[in-house]
Amino acid sequence: xxxxxxxxxxxxxxxxxxxxxxxxxxxxxxxxxxxxxxxxxxxxxxxxxxxxxxxxxxxxxxxxxxxxxxxxxxxxxxxxxxxxxxxxxxxxxxxxxxxxxxxxxxxxxxxxxxxxxxxxxxxxxxxxxxxxxxxxxxxxxxxxxxxxxxxxxxxxxxxxxxxxxxxxxx
Amino acid sequence: xxxxxxxxxxxxxxxxxxxxxxxxxxxxxxxxxxxxxxxxxxxxxxxxxxxxxxxxxxxxxxxxxxxxxxxxxxxxxxxxxxxxxxxxxxxxxxxxxxxxxxxxxxxxxxxxxxxxxxxxxxxxxxxxxxxxxxxxxxxxxxxxxxxxxxxxxxxxxxxxxxxxxxxxxx
Numbered sequence: 164x165x166x167x168x169x170x171x172x173x174x175x176x177x178x179x180x181x182x183x184x185x186x187x188x189x190x191x192x193x194x195x196x197x198x199x200x201x202x203x204x205x206x207x208x209x210x211x212x213x214x215x216x217x218x219x220x221x222x223x224x225x226x227x228x229x230x231x232x233x234x235x236x237x238x239x240x241x242x243x244x245x246x247x248x249x250x251x252x253x254x255x256x257x258x259x260x261x262x263x264x265x266x267x268x269x270x271x272x273x274x275x276x277x278x279x280x281x282x283x284x285x286x287x288x289x290x291x292x293x294x295x296x297x298x299x300x301x302x303x304x305x306x307x308x309x310x311x312x313x314x315x316x317x318x319x320x321x322x323x324x325x326x327x328x329x330x331x332x333x
Numbered sequence: 334x335x336x337x338x339x340x341x342x343x344x345x346x347x348x349x350x351x352x353x354x355x356x357x358x359x360x361x362x363x364x365x366x367x368x369x370x371x372x373x374x375x376x377x378x379x380x381x382x383x384x385x386x387x388x389x390x391x392x393x394x395x396x397x398x399x400x401x402x403x404x405x406x407x408x409x410x411x412x413x414x415x416x417x418x419x420x421x422x423x424x425x426x427x428x429x430x431x432x433x434x435x436x437x438x439x440x441x442x443x444x445x446x447x448x449x450x451x452x453x454x455x456x457x458x459x460x461x462x463x464x465x466x467x468x469x470x471x472x473x474x475x476x477x478x479x480x481x482x483x484x485x486x487x488x489x490x491x492x493x494x495x496x497x498x499x500x501x502x503x
Contacts, residue, residue: 198475207394208394211385214385218381219379225378226400228381228398229399230395230480232438232474283459285470286459286462289453289458290460292456297455300479301400301401301470301471302399302469302470302471303401304399304405304406305370308401309470312473
């Protein structure tokens with residue numbers, strides 16, 4: 164996150180009770196999601212290296228990364244070289260592009276919280292997000308944030324739901 | 334997942350009501366989690382490429398990948414070259430190794446479910462998992478599975494909780 168960048172909202176309205184768990188919610192707009200599907204190659208040791216070599220070739224940094232058994236999804240915000248990136252990715256898999264997404268980043272101490280049943284933050288987050296279509300969830304890069312990708316149309320609803328669900332609960 | 338491999342449990346006890354959402358829960362044991370932290374380089378376009386070039390060099394395939402603002406976590410099951418991998422990764426960041434983890438993979442049609450408030454599978458999953466420490470969550474590689482990483486000690490508890498939470502709810 165770049166807190167000074169356009170499209171970023173930082174929430175600091177944390178009660179004393181919650182101060183050890185959730186610290187802030189931030190949003191980053193203008194995100195493009197790229198899915199590369201390749202059932203044959205995904206688990207081969209060379210595949211991930213090929214994928215990220217392409218992004219290096221076009222000097223494009225990647226924000227979120229998530230994986231499944233048959234595909235990898237990642238996000239970029241700089242689409243200057245997107246056409247060339249797609250062209251190269253299509254040589255190693257089936258490519259799907261989804262534009263106009265927003266990364267919502269919930270920052271806190273999740274490790275602490277997960278050990279305390281009464282403050283289970285994952286439960287709170289996904290109860291709050293009920294009914295909102297989530298394109299990507301990435302947690303575990305660190306113990307301090309969970310990243311969610313939602314269509315920009317759902318940004319306001321997502322932020323409102325998280326604020327209510329995380330900061331207004333007892 | 335390799336359904337024929339040791340340590341894999343496939344659940345097929347899906348009711349007609351749930352048949353469109355959750356299809357199976359599978360587990361893969363013997364997983365090692367590797368976290369690489371590098372606040373300086375993570376968002377630079379060359380960093381991910383460097384990380385995955387190291388795994389290619391040692392012919393080691395990666396299962397799960399998740400990211401945060403300051404770190405990337407990934408999992409491997411083949412630790413033959415782990416010492417060399419750590420040595421090379423330490424040149425580009427701070428490395429943390431966590432051994433003896435299990436990947437739990439919930440397979441279903443999440444896209445469908447996410448649009449239907451009453452069947453919100455993410456809510457069901459994280460309500461079921463309350464109190465279980467989750468090391469990694471990866472969703473969005475495809476619409477058909479969510480991968481969770483838990484310590485092997487929590488495998489049985491996690492599978493039981495998911496079975497009860499996902500298959501026995503109305």
